[in-house]
Amino acid sequence: MKKILEISNLKKNYHTNNEEVCALNDISFDIYEGEFVSIVGPSGCGKSTILSILNNIIDKSEGSISILNGYKLAYMLQDDCLLPFKTVMENCLIGLRVNNNLTEESKEYVIELLRKYGLYDFMNKYPSNLSGGMRQRCALIRTLALKPDILLLDEAMSSLDYQTRLNIGEDIFKIIKNEGKTAIMVTHDIGEAISMSDRVIVLTERPSTVRSIYNIKLKSKSSPINNRKDPLFAKYFDLIWRDLNG
Amino acid sequence: MGNYSIEHILFLKKKKREHVIVVFFRLLILMIFLFVWEMLAKNGIINSFVFSCPSKVVKTLLKLFSGGTLFSHIGITFYEIIISFLLSSIVGIAIATLLWSNNMIHKILDPYLTIFNSLPKVALGPLIIIWFGAGINSVIFMGFIISIFVTIISIYQGFISTNINYITMLRCFNASKWQIFKYAVLPSNFKNIISALKVNISMNLIGIIMGELLVSKKGIGYLIMYGSQIFNIDLVITCIFILAIISYIMYSLVNKIK
Numbered sequence: 386m387k388k389i390l391e392i393s394n395l396k397k398n399y400h401t402n403n404e405e406v407c408a409l410n411d412i413s414f415d416i417y418e419g420e421f422v423s424i425v426g427p428s429g430c431g432k433s434t435i436l437s438i439l440n441n442i443i444d445k446s447e448g449s450i451s452i453l454n455g456y457k458l459a460y461m462l463q464d465d466c467l468l469p470f471k472t473v474m475e476n477c478l479i480g481l482r483v484n485n486n487l488t489e490e491s492k493e494y495v496i497e498l499l500r501k502y503g504l505y506d507f508m509n510k511y512p513s514n515l516s517g518g519m520r521q522r523c524a525l526i527r528t529l530a531l532k533p534d535i536l537l538l539d540e541a542m543s544s545l546d547y548q549t550r551l552n553i554g555e556d557i558f559k560i561i562k563n564e565g566k567t568a569i570m571v572t573h574d575i576g577e578a579i580s581m582s583d584r585v586i587v588l589t590e591r592p593s594t595v596r597s598i599y600n601i602k603l604k605s606k607s608s609p610i611n612n613r614k615d616p617l618f619a620k621y622f623d624l625i626w627r628d629l630n631g
Numbered sequence: 632m633g634n635y636s637i638e639h640i641l642f643l644k645k646k647k648r649e650h651v652i653v654v655f656f657r658l659l660i661l662m663i664f665l666f667v668w669e670m671l672a673k674n675g676i677i678n679s680f681v682f683s684c685p686s687k688v689v690k691t692l693l694k695l696f697s698g699g700t701l702f703s704h705i706g707i708t709f710y711e712i713i714i715s716f717l718l719s720s721i722v723g724i725a726i727a728t729l730l731w732s733n734n735m736i737h738k739i740l741d742p743y744l745t746i747f748n749s750l751p752k753v754a755l756g757p758l759i760i761i762w763f764g765a766g767i768n769s770v771i772f773m774g775f776i777i778s779i780f781v782t783i784i785s786i787y788q789g790f791i792s793t794n795i796n797y798i799t800m801l802r803c804f805n806a807s808k809w810q811i812f813k814y815a816v817l818p819s820n821f822k823n824i825i826s827a828l829k830v831n832i833s834m835n836l837i838g839i840i841m842g843e844l845l846v847s848k849k850g851i852g853y854l855i856m857y858g859s860q861i862f863n864i865d866l867v868i869t870c871i872f873i874l875a876i877i878s879y880i881m882y883s884l885v886n887k888i889k
Contacts, residue, residue: 440803466800470818479814480804
């Protein structure tokens, strides 16, 4: 497999008036094309910080990040962040608009995505008309519109209730696999991480480093929900649980 | 009501009845007020030379109307209000945008804004007259200076409380400051701007009338001042009525923007 992203010795300090807090202390890992990788860790360990740094929202303190030439990143946040005063279509186009990339072709692509993922009939409706799951799909299409290669999912489903979460996890997973994207997901839900990922990266408490990396080998490559029934699921869960609480 | 169910028809009737009751009592209050006032004056319980009375107000109104000067006074006041309202709205929104776009500028200017906002602007009256002359410019500036700071502060407050998620989302797409403003801040602040403009309108009215009382030779405020100087209370009260109507019209106009 092709290595498309390499993070080495990443370090991040936060500064306040009275102190300097080290959030990330020496984080290194690689990402290969087509992988689904989850990052789990104790709360406040700086999982999301890694994604923010990757997406240039905040600056790193030390270390290096190298992305294979021509590969694009896109970020998906915890909240769906749909603008309530714009239609579903306009919401999906906003990234293209902001990047001055809105062409007939890109618009066609968005319409195709909307059709494929069941939002075509809601194109001219407002986000308030969508269910939680539809909103999340809409947010994903907005991100996919820019044709990124690597998706960064920051607790993308954590604002939803458990049942919706499972369903949307299934949805999002299928869409990402279907579109052939690489994904890095930050989550606090161990089950979600194991059921969706090819690899799970476990971080330590702050100042965090990589504690362990698990290659997840579950039977189903297409359904996270089915993976939860796999006997190995519990084994992985146990290992990661022990890492986090050890 | 062709296809409505009986329940819905009853609902509509109830709504209509409520509306009728509201309008009836509104008018009733006004009628009672005018009637009592008129009776008190007529029976000599209050001195109509000092307190005036509705019939005298109507007479004064007709006299002003037939004299032909009424509309030029109203026109001047309207003109002053509209100019100062537009000025303070446009400048206010522009400055609020500038403060939003650069936090450093906001930090630097914040104490000045607070001081000017809390300063009783009437105190500037004499200075304004010296600087802008004893005329319409002074009046407009008075309206402007009274409303501008409140406008800036309330619109700015709305801008900075824009849902942070929208801004982060746009930043994830590498949006520029201007794009964030255009796609998230401005549209999500529409209601807030309207309500700031409503406050602006009433502040403007205060400023304009104060300006007219201080310095003008025309306008409703001038008529009030003139009326009080020659002890024509009928004129003063008539003008206050006209003023109430003007402010109601201005307020409704801003409400219409939606």
